[in-house]
Amino acid sequence: MRTIPFLVSAAATIGLVTVLNTRWNVGGSETPRLGGFLSPQHGFWQNAAPAEEDFGGKLALNGLKGKASVYFDERLVPHVFADQEEDAFYVQGYLHAKFRLWQMEFQTHAAAGRLTEILGVGKDSAILNYDRQMRRLGMVYGAEKTLETMHRDPDTKRVCEAYTAGVNAYIASLRESDIPLEYKLLDYKPEPWTMKKIALFVMYMSYDLSGAEHDFEYTNAKAVFSQADFNKLYPVTQDSLDPIVPKGTTFTPTRPLPVTPLTADSLYFQWKDSVQVSFSRPDKDNGSNNWAVAGTRTASGKPILCSDPHLSLSMPSLWYEIQLHTPGFSANGVSFAGVPSVIIGYNDSCAWGFTNAMRDVRDYYEVKFKDASRSQYWFDSSWHMTQFRVEEHGIAGGGVFRDTVAYTNIGPVMYDASFSGEGRAPQQRNFAVKWKAHDGSNEWRMFYMLNKARNYNDYLQAIQNLGSTGQSCIFASKSGDIALWQQADFPAKWRRQGDFVMPGDDSTFFWQGFIPRIENAHLVNPERGFVSSANQLPVDSSYPYYIGGVHDLYRGKIINRKLSGMYGITPADMQRLQNDNYNLFAETAMPIFRKYLDRSKLSPKEQKFAQILDAWNLENTPESIGATVFSHWFDSLEQEIWYDEFKQVNGVYTWPEEYTLAEQLLKDSAFPFINNIETPAAETLFDVVTAAFKKASAQLEVLEQNNTLAWSKFKDTGIRHLLRMEALSRFHLTTGGGRHIINATKQFHGPSWKMVVHLTDETEAYGIYPGGQNGNPSSKYYDNFVDDWAAGKYYKLWMMKQTEAADPRVKWTLHFEPAS
Amino acid sequence: MKLIVSILLSALLSFVAGLYFPWWAFAVAVFAVGALIPQQPFKSFLAGFMGVLLLWLVLLLFLNSNNNGVMAERVGNVLSVKGGAAVLIPVTCLLGALIGGLAALSGAYLRKR
Numbered sequence: 001m002r003t004i005p006f007l008v009s010a011a012a013t014i015g016l017v018t019v020l021n022t023r024w025n026v027g028g029s030e031t032p033r034l035g036g037f038l039s040p041q042h043g044f045w046q047n048a049a050p051a052e053e054d055f056g057g058k059l060a061l062n063g064l065k066g067k068a069s070v071y072f073d074e075r076l077v078p079h080v081f082a083d084q085e086e087d088a089f090y091v092q093g094y095l096h097a098k099f100r101l102w103q104m105e106f107q108t109h110a111a112a113g114r115l116t117e118i119l120g121v122g123k124d125s126a127i128l129n130y131d132r133q134m135r136r137l138g139m140v141y142g143a144e145k146t147l148e149t150m151h152r153d154p155d156t157k158r159v160c161e162a163y164t165a166g167v168n169a170y171i172a173s174l175r176e177s178d179i180p181l182e183y184k185l186l187d188y189k190p191e192p193w194t195m196k197k198i199a200l201f202v203m204y205m206s207y208d209l210s211g212a213e214h215d216f217e218y219t220n221a222k223a224v225f226s227q228a229d230f231n232k233l234y235p236v237t238q239d240s241l242d243p244i245v246p247k248g249t250t251f252t253p254t255r256p257l258p259v260t261p262l263t264a265d266s267l268y269f270q271w272k273d274s275v276q277v278s279f280s281r282p283d284k285d286n287g288s289n290n291w292a293v294a295g296t297r298t299a300s301g302k303p304i305l306c307s308d309p310h311l312s313l314s315m316p317s318l319w320y321e322i323q324l325h326t327p328g329f330s331a332n333g334v335s336f337a338g339v340p341s342v343i344i345g346y347n348d349s350c351a352w353g354f355t356n357a358m359r360d361v362r363d364y365y366e367v368k369f370k371d372a373s374r375s376q377y378w379f380d381s382s383w384h385m386t387q388f389r390v391e392e393h394g395i396a397g398g399g400v401f402r403d404t405v406a407y408t409n410i411g412p413v414m415y416d417a418s419f420s421g422e423g424r425a426p427q428q429r430n431f432a433v434k435w436k437a438h439d440g441s442n443e444w445r446m447f448y449m450l451n452k453a454r455n456y457n458d459y460l461q462a463i464q465n466l467g468s469t470g471q472s473c474i475f476a477s478k479s480g481d482i483a484l485w486q487q488a489d490f491p492a493k494w495r496r497q498g499d500f501v502m503p504g505d506d507s508t509f510f511w512q513g514f515i516p517r518i519e520n521a522h523l524v525n526p527e528r529g530f531v532s533s534a535n536q537l538p539v540d541s542s543y544p545y546y547i548g549g550v551h552d553l554y555r556g557k558i559i560n561r562k563l564s565g566m567y568g569i570t571p572a573d574m575q576r577l578q579n580d581n582y583n584l585f586a587e588t589a590m591p592i593f594r595k596y597l598d599r600s601k602l603s604p605k606e607q608k609f610a611q612i613l614d615a616w617n618l619e620n621t622p623e624s625i626g627a628t629v630f631s632h633w634f635d636s637l638e639q640e641i642w643y644d645e646f647k648q649v650n651g652v653y654t655w656p657e658e659y660t661l662a663e664q665l666l667k668d669s670a671f672p673f674i675n676n677i678e679t680p681a682a683e684t685l686f687d688v689v690t691a692a693f694k695k696a697s698a699q700l701e702v703l704e705q706n707n708t709l710a711w712s713k714f715k716d717t718g719i720r721h722l723l724r725m726e727a728l729s730r731f732h733l734t735t736g737g738g739r740h741i742i743n744a745t746k747q748f749h750g751p752s753w754k755m756v757v758h759l760t761d762e763t764e765a766y767g768i769y770p771g772g773q774n775g776n777p778s779s780k781y782y783d784n785f786v787d788d789w790a791a792g793k794y795y796k797l798w799m800m801k802q803t804e805a806a807d808p809r810v811k812w813t814l815h816f817e818p819a820s
Numbered sequence: 821m822k823l824i825v826s827i828l829l830s831a832l833l834s835f836v837a838g839l840y841f842p843w844w845a846f847a848v849a850v851f852a853v854g855a856l857i858p859q860q861p862f863k864s865f866l867a868g869f870m871g872v873l874l875l876w877l878v879l880l881l882f883l884n885s886n887n888n889g890v891m892a893e894r895v896g897n898v899l900s901v902k903g904g905a906a907v908l909i910p911v912t913c914l915l916g917a918l919i920g921g922l923a924a925l926s927g928a929y930l931r932k933r
Contacts, residue, residue, distance in 0.1 A: 727897030778891030
């Protein structure tokens with residue numbers, strides 16, 4: 001042996017391998033282990049999907065009871081045919097894993113507060129704080145309760161176990177080289193799927209749809225403003241409301257109404273202190289449109305149902321299209337990767353969809369601990385023992401962070417001295433959270449039952465399973481029924497209960513029960529011939545319970561206005577309506593501009609923008625410049641009016657809704673908030689409207705120079721990869737619409753699935769979502785729906801029949817059979 | 821002749837090692853070839869280098885053309901490497917070949933008296 005040259009070359013070899021087998025921090029982010037990542041036989045190249053990929057074949061797998069076949073159509077939508085129900089869900093699990101494994105695991109990790117395990121603690125511990133917040137909100141605690149309920153129901157257990165077995169059959173078949181790209185980028189491996197992960201996903205949807213609360217923000221605002229001002233800024237109902245259940249409907253309570261605590265005036269409404277808490281919350285516009293028109297209004301005489309859920313737009317998409325066919329039912333529509341059954345869709349008899357109820361189902365209470373050990377808390381005049389739950393946070397690259405969360409009879413204590421992250425100032429006050437989702441309910445069973453529903457009564461039975469995630473559930477059937485129930489166990493509240501942080505040591509401030517389900521807002525076959533919801537308040541002020549929450553106003557109004565004038569409706573009309581760009585909010589607010597803009601004070605350039613706004617047709621089309629001018633002007637106006645007063649607020653706050661400002665200014669041109677309290681002069685509405693327009697014009701000039709004045713260029717809609725990696729996202733799409741508009745497309749948020757179902761004998765259905773069926777970024781099916789979605793196009797949905805296996809629309813067939 | 825055999829054997833054993841073992845197993849395979857087939861150290865290096873280079877180049881060209889370069893383009897952007905496959909393929913092959921050459925060289929020195 002030539003010792004020295006050997007040692008040198010061996011060291012060089014091992015050194016090079018070691019360098020390439022290590023993750024390096026470059027520019028604040030970790031690189032993959034480049035050796036394995038680049039290796040042709042191990043790395044990302046193995047995930048490069050062949051352009052002419054064959055999705056057909058034959059599989060023999062453990063856990064199947066009988067045979068099943070999957071027919072993929074030209075959009076890679078699977079039509080699953082199984083002789084036994086469990087097998088259909090087994091195959092659904094297999095397909096979800098095959099096409100969306102990384103996504104389904106990432107989403108449930110996010111729900112479980114486990115992102116640090118794969119992403120590390122993040123910059124300024126942002127990821128650790130997110131995880132801690134999720135655990136402290138009781139996400140895992142709630143999922144465990146949900147899981148118990150799921151296990152108690154034999155159908156749920158049977159189906160979810162079959163589904164889980166299908167996911168795991170796919171994971172077991174993976175060779176290391178086949179593991180999806182994102183795992184390789186982040187350097188970790190898939191773990192087995194469990195029923196608990198299904199429960200976690202259901203909790204995640206509850207979380208995502210429970211953001212309609214401002215407890216801390218309102219508490220801080222109340223510390224500064226008088227009660228009269230507060231009610232003006234955050235009114236309970238809006239003057240121009242068009243509720244889900246038409247105005248004038250009478251409600252008769254079937255049980256005693258909730259009682260306001262005797263101490264509410266002294267303890268609750270008079271609090272003058274502010275709360276130092278920040279809370280990262282899902283997008284406040286997580287909402288949706290849905291409506292159904294009866295046969296009396298359609299050209300065919302058959303009902304049409306439309307549903308478009310507005311959620312964050314992400315790659316891979318939240319939705320996965322699928323048809324499930326068993327001897328017992330055939331359902332078609334979209335599913336969640338990670339959960340069995342069709343979530344929004346239709347079957348041979350009926351169709352269903354959802355919008356968020358936007359009710360306040362989560363409240364915060366201040367807890368008084370005896371001492372820093374947190375072991376006892378004061379409640380109804382005595383000390384009670386705290387329970388503790390230790391949350392372990394595994395950190396990528398090694399290490400564990402342990403967080404001890406206190407639980408009282410209210411729920412988990414989310415905020416206390418031990419959790420001051422996410423911008424919270426360190427504090428000695430403790431806030432516990434009460435959330436219906438902690439109680440556990442079998443929400444999933446609703447979807448399972450809807451998949452099989454034959455008529456209105458089946459639908460009514462199905463939605464009884466919805467406990468915590470309040471939804472407006474819409475329904476239409478071939479037999480001609482249309483219906484809408486706003487469903488869940490909603491806490492029966494006294495006026496303004498839960499709008500502010502409540503005292504946690506007094507049981508009279510607790511929820512006193514739930515609104516009897518029969519009293520939930522609903523409409524069945526109304527005379528006007530349609531039912532609709534778009535996250536507006538479900539009822540007007542004659543409803544005996546306090547609703548709370550945060551509600552849109554304009555989408556519901558414009559939908560009802562348009563539907564009222566429509567007869568002889570066709571599916572094409574409904575598609576146009578889902579893509580409607582008319583800005584009713586602008587229609588409402590434009591008189592303020594027309595009446596109070598002092599044109600004599602405008603420069604020629606500002607005059608030009610004013611003329612653009614004058615000539616605007618109130619349509620937020622992609623090319624509209626008026627839409628851009630309007631949105632800048634109104635944003636500046638809010639700034640002019642609110643900024644000075646809200647500067648006094650200590651801690652987090654939220655400005656009043658846009659419609660509140662518009663309605664106040666229209667009815668009261670001397671609205672006290674118009675005056676800028678920081679200047680000696682008394683500003684008038686003319687002053688602020690004009691000042692706002694001048695400020696907006698300055699911003700508009702910059703946009704003009706950058707050639708981004710057109711609404712779609714300014715708004716710049718994009719669909720982001722879940723890891724926010726630009727290369728895996730789709731940016732700069734040309735879309736119209738926006739907030740308060742039926743086509744609710746914002747920058748990274750909007751109609752995540754658009755569906756129109758015409759309930760004719762042979763169902764005629766259309767749908768589209770912004771993404772693609774395959775989660776593999778190198779597949780042509782990764783983002784192939786995006787451009788058509790942006791253009792407002794639809795695909796005809798195919799409810800395949802058993803006899804159509806030879807249909808030319810079938811591109812690949814995948815057969816499943818039990819392993820012998 | 822020995823050189824050609826060494827190159828082909830390096831490529832073949834590297835491929836087989838890649839089927840069953842971690843990504844760096846090809847270095848062990850090439851090291852063994854270098855230690856077993858007596859050659860001048862430079863030729864051993866060349867054999868290891870060329871063997872891995874050829875194997876990886878063939879594999880990458882095949883996988884990339886099958887996929888029309890979409891994956892290389894996307895991953896290139898994720899890694900902030902411009903040029904997609906045209907850059908990633910040569911860089912990857914050279915890294916592999918360099919490890920292969922050094923491993924074979926170590927094998928040759930181990931054998932050499």
